[in-house]
Amino acid sequence: HLQLQESGPGLVKPSETLSLTCTVSGGFISGSNSYWAWLRQSPGKGLEWIGSFYYSGSIYYNPSLKSRVTIAVDMSETQFSLKLTSVTAADTAIYYCAKHVDTGAHWFDPWGQGTLVTVSS
Amino acid sequence: DIQMTQSPSSLSASVGDRVTITCRASQTITSYLNWYQQKPGKAPKLLIYAASSLHSGVPSRFSGSGSGTDFTLTISSLRPEDFAIYYCQQSYSSPPTFGQGTKVEIK
Numbered sequence: 001h002l003q004l005q006e007s008g009p010g011l012v013k014p015s016e017t018l019s020l021t022c023t024v025s026g027g028f029i030s031g032s033n034s035y036w037a038w039l040r041q042s043p044g045k046g047l048e049w050i051g052s053f054y055y056s057g058s059i060y061y062n063p064s065l066k067s068r069v070t071i072a073v074d075m076s077e078t079q080f081s082l083k084l085t086s087v088t089a090a091d092t093a094i095y096y097c098a099k100h101v102d103t104g105a106h107w108f109d110p111w112g113q114g115t116l117v118t119v120s121s
Numbered sequence: 122d123i124q125m126t127q128s129p130s131s132l133s134a135s136v137g138d139r140v141t142i143t144c145r146a147s148q149t150i151t152s153y154l155n156w157y158q159q160k161p162g163k164a165p166k167l168l169i170y171a172a173s174s175l176h177s178g179v180p181s182r183f184s185g186s187g188s189g190t191d192f193t194l195t196i197s198s199l200r201p202e203d204f205a206i207y208y209c210q211q212s213y214s215s216p217p218t219f220g221q222g223t224k225v226e227i228k
Contacts, residue, residue, distance in 0.1 A: 047219035111164035
């Protein structure tokens with residue numbers, strides 16, 4: 001069955017770039033009706049959608065983060081990435097990748113286990 | 122952005138109780154409402170999509186209802202494994218947004 005796993009540094013310095021990778025197993029990023037998403041969760045902001053992309057090239061970002069976010073897919077079709085620039089302490093959160101199912105209605109399922117990223121010097 | 126407000130923020134209940142959690146949207150979202158369950162240290166898991174459709178593998182004691190701006194998640198008979206935090210999420214318009222969560226605790 002489909003599984004997702006986030007990976008990347010757990011500590012990032014303020015003003016630097018946060019970089020994470022999501023590895024998909026049990027399926028392919030190029031599957032139909034398949035968007036793929038990044039989300040995060042922090043005590044202050046709760047659950048927050050960062051952005052989603054469709055394999056064909058459509059990418060959608062949360063306007064609140066759009067100027068700092070890049071989501072990209074790896075040519076392997078089993079990995080996609082998140083880059084968030086100019087991070088501050090407010091970006092400290094658990095970061096999740098998830099499949100963003102779109103059948104007209106849409107939802108996030110399944111999710112990776114999440115990875116904690118702390119922004120601190 | 123559409124704001125999602127859940128009530129209550131927390132509740133205490135006993136095994137076997139019927140539990141109801143409410144989610145209100147700041148504007149109409151028709152039936153584009155999903156519910157998730159999150160246990161400590163774990164990622165959220167989808168329970169209900171499109172307001173009332175039970176996700177595959179989710180026990181039938183969970184049900185969802187509502188449309189427009191007001192929605193409800195009901196657990197018909199609470200089991201020990203149901204103690205968790207529950208979140209609603211709207212998918213009517215971008216950006217998708219979540220409620221602040223409702224923590225279901227053991228009485």
